[in-house]
Amino acid sequence: MKKVVKKSVRLSNDNCPVYYKISVKPDFEKFTFEGSETITIEFKKPTKKLTLHAIELEIGDAVFIQNGVEQLPKSSFDKKLETVTF
Numbered sequence: 001m002k003k004v005v006k007k008s009v010r011l012s013n014d015n016c017p018v019y020y021k022i023s024v025k026p027d028f029e030k031f032t033f034e035g036s037e038t039i040t041i042e043f044k045k046p047t048k049k050l051t052l053h054a055i056e057l058e059i060g061d062a063v064f065i066q067n068g069v070e071q072l073p074k075s076s077f078d079k080k081l082e083t084v085t086f
């Protein structure tokens with residue numbers, strides 16, 4: 001029997017969310033919603049990627065802002081783990 005190993009998708013202790021701003025607009029006829037989310041994350045160490053849960057989400061645009069400088073990251077989805085990595 002093959003052992004299944006699940007990859008951890010929790011933020012490391014080096015990346016700590018400190019603020020969330022969430023806006024949600026539900027469509028009760030289609031049972032869907034649109035929304036936006038701003039997450040302020042304190043990075044205690046430099047990192048090259050950030051992985052977040054993304055179950056049943058379609059992510060339109062993502063912008064990273066560091067010291068006032070905007071960056072548009074590439075993203076990749078892992079349907080099996082239900083995550084997005086920037």
